[in-house]
Amino acid sequence: MTRVLATGTFDLLHPGHVFFLTQARSLGDELYVLVARDSMIKHKARPIVPEGQRLEMISAFGVVDKALLGSESDIFEPLKEIDPDIIVLGHDQFFDTGELQKSLGERGFKAKVVRVDDAMKCELCSSGRIIKRVLERYGQNEE
Ligand SMILES: Cc1cc2nc3c(=O)[nH]c(=O)nc-3n(C[C@H](O)[C@H](O)[C@H](O)COP(=O)(O)O)c2cc1C
Numbered sequence: 221m222t223r224v225l226a227t228g229t230f231d232l233l234h235p236g237h238v239f240f241l242t243q244a245r246s247l248g249d250e251l252y253v254l255v256a257r258d259s260m261i262k263h264k265a266r267p268i269v270p271e272g273q274r275l276e277m278i279s280a281f282g283v284v285d286k287a288l289l290g291s292e293s294d295i296f297e298p299l300k301e302i303d304p305d306i307i308v309l310g311h312d313q314f315f316d317t318g319e320l321q322k323s324l325g326e327r328g329f330k331a332k333v334v335r336v337d338d339a340m341k342c343e344l345c346s347s348g349r350i351i352k353r354v355l356e357r358y359g360q361n362e363e
């Protein structure tokens with residue numbers, strides 16, 4: 221039984237997320253997903269959708285066996301419980317594969333880090349671009 225772990229913000233959902241999680245699931249037998257905490261997202265703007273609602277949506281995906289909220293202080297903490305065989309990184313996730321692999325080894329985790337390079341290309345296959353489109357269409361009308 222190979223347990224795969226995927227992680228991410230998953231703010232405004234789109235087909236790129238379905239594509240990523242389907243790819244992640246295909247690497248093993250079961251898929252766990254760690255949803256990033258609002259307080260831990262510092263590499264981009266604060267998500268529109270609060271963490272509890274982001275978790276609820278990812279939990280409803282058919283390819284996902286279990287979704288959990290991450291830790292608010294230590295990204296390695298939830299791995300003790302999940303104990304994944306594979307940690308999958310999306311094409312644009314900021315982690316360096318080698319450095320993450322090294323950090324995991326130093327902490328005694330067995331997981332192998334796998335980067336999936338494929339991206340689904342469509343105009344609105346990005347939470348950021350959905351937000352931009354909404355602002356273009358409705359932003360100017362704000363009183
Ligand atoms: C192995 C691993 C564990 C993670 N654990 C957590 C965590 O416990 N809490 C959290 O808020 N983010 C955690 N993250 C980070 C996010 O879930 C996410 O990967 C990061 O914010 C960048 O994702 P994005 O490109 O989807 O925004 C973890 C990431 C990795 C790779």
Ligand SMILES: Nc1ncnc2c1ncn2[C@@H]1O[C@H](COP(=O)(O)OP(=O)(O)OP(=O)(O)O)[C@@H](O)[C@H]1O
Nearest residue numbers: 228229230236240310311312339340345346347348
């Ligand atoms: N179009 C896409 N194709 C493949 N994977 C994607 C795509 N969009 C997002 N992902 C993957 O889904 C996971 C969660 O992504 P995230 O929540 O950052 O969405 P995003 O749409 O890329 O957000 P933003 O537009 O704010 O950067 C990441 O691993 C990311 O690489």
